[in-house]
Amino acid sequence: MVLKHLPDCHFPFMALEIKVEIKKEDESAEEQQEPANEWEAQEAQQAEQIKVEADRSGHHSRKRPYDENRGYGYYEHREDKRFLEKMCNYTKFCFSDNCDLHFKVSRDRYSGYPLTIEGFAYLWAGARATHGVTRGRVCYEMKVNEDIPVKHLPASEPDPHVVRIGWSLNTCSTQLGEEPFSYGYGGTGKKSCDCKFADYGEKFGENDVIGCYIDFESGDEVKMAFSKNGVWLDVAFRVTKEALAGRALFPHVLVKNCAVEFNFGQKQQPYYPKPEGYTFIHNMSMEDKTRGTVGPASKSECEILMMVGLPACGKTTWAMKHAQSNPDKKYNILGTNAIMDKMKVMGLRRQKNYAGRWDILIQQATQCLNRLIEIAARKRRNYILDQTNVYGSAQRRKMRPFEGFQRKAIVICPTDEDLKERTLKQTGEEGKDVPDHAVLEMKANFTLPDRGDFLDDVTFVELQREEADKLVKQYNEEGRRAGPPPDKRFDNRQGGFRGRGSGSFQRYDNRDNRGGYQNRSGNGGNGYRGGEGTVSFTSHCVSICAIGSVYVVHLRLP
DSSP states (O other), rough: EEEEOOOOSSSSEEEEEEEEEOOOOOHHHOOOOOSHHHHHHHHHHHHHHHHHHHHHTOOSSOOOOOTTTOHHHHHHHHHHHHHHHHHHHHOOOEEEEEOOTTTEOOOOSSSEEEEEEEGGOOOOOEEEEEEESSSEEEEEEEEEEOOOOTTTSSSSSOOSEEEEEEEEEETTTTSTTSSSEEEEEEETTTTEEETTTEESOOOOTTTOOOEEEEEETTEEEEEEEETTTTTEEEEEEEEEEEHHHHHBEEEEEESEEEEEESSSSSSOOOOOOOOOOEEGGGGGGGGGEEEEEEEEOOOOOOOOEEEOOTEEEEEEHHHHHEEEOOOOOOEEESSSHHHHHHHOOOTBBTTTTTOHHHHHHHHHHHHHHHHHHHHTTSOOOEEEEOOOOOOOHHHHHHHHGTSSEEEEEEEEOHHHHHHHHHHHHHHHHHHOOOOHHHHHHHHOOOOOSSSSSSOOOEEESSSSHHHHHHHHHHHHHHHHHHSSSSGGOTTTTTSOSSSSSOOEEEEEOOTTTTOOOOEEOTTOGGGGOOOSSSEEEEOEEEEEEETEEEEEEHHHHH
């Protein structure tokens, strides 16, 4: 900001001209992003400290001496070394990337904890081990290291600290115990499979050690049992080998605001003696273990599918079916519905009649989603972005952090009759999710994406491009005729309209963590980021003029 006195006497009073430089969206995107959470901030700080120490010790841009000869023998050695490191990572039994984005795996890969700030304290976070088993009598141990403080949760929140531990198939989601072939024992003294909960064992919590045992050597059944602090709790689950069909079961944990640690056999001494005949899974031969899905090796192998469509058009349905039909891709679905699924209580989704404020919970779920999208852009995985994404500016903004990924848009554009029918069905099942005026605003600003600098491909699922183009133009006209919502059209504080320029629309978008309506449009401008045109506002003592990316403010002081 620059303050400049105007000595010229063009005004009968003293004036100040304030120039405020507003960075455009493209420029601000190049700035270094702040860490999404405290553990990433710590990692960044550690990396910076290492760099500072290296500079102090004289290691600058070039570490290799000029006279050092490196022939083909050296590079063969380097490739062999890299291959061995890759094989070591492939064969090491531990926790890896097969976990929720908000579950932080420690550097040794044998412990972890969830993100608990803000609305994340409501969420379950799961992780599955790299290898599973199909034979033998196998075990591992889990210790609840800490109940992470979450004082920002309301007192009415049921079970703010709880862990669920057990086994699951590689194809199961991270929500342990909530689908077939996913078996969990929880700290509330319940066991669950396929969202069917029953009393089992005892409650457990901070500092308790749970032993997990699986027995493939008892005839036609596979048995799963647990222990608490060395005390056997008997068999919890039985499943036929025919039902498993030779598929491996993997160690799996699901936590809510708890830090956990595992002993797969890598420790010199177990927490408690294991039963006779059982082997820690880490100590089994590689031939007796099954490797789970290996994630993409580079960003270029990663894929992000951006859903595009109006509310209730079928985006979530398509995303879930596509993820289920491509289990090898291990898609992470990024959307509010996926967030709400991780807020379940005893396997049931929270509804609008739950004990707390529903509107606050939805707002916090949106904040969690925004943070997860930031984290996702730094992880080598496959994603489906399950949001409306009908604004052209939103499409660019959300795809930009995923540069280097295979970026694709999936446009769901049913006929108008089908959309109305689906909207009525969704309203009957879930209630009114998006108000009519917000849908009209989306229609007014609906932009179909094109292949270009931020999209490698665009796929139309229902109506194809030509028909969808005609329908979207019809929606644009329908939305513009409706105009802004009645309660947003006029602002009495300074007189005139709130929007910037005639015909301005209050855009319903979740560009910041607060949600709600934001003034981002106007004739010739790009909202508060500035545009190439000119936007002005004049009051009794203040004159504001925006030219390009510069705001000029005249303060008239008598």
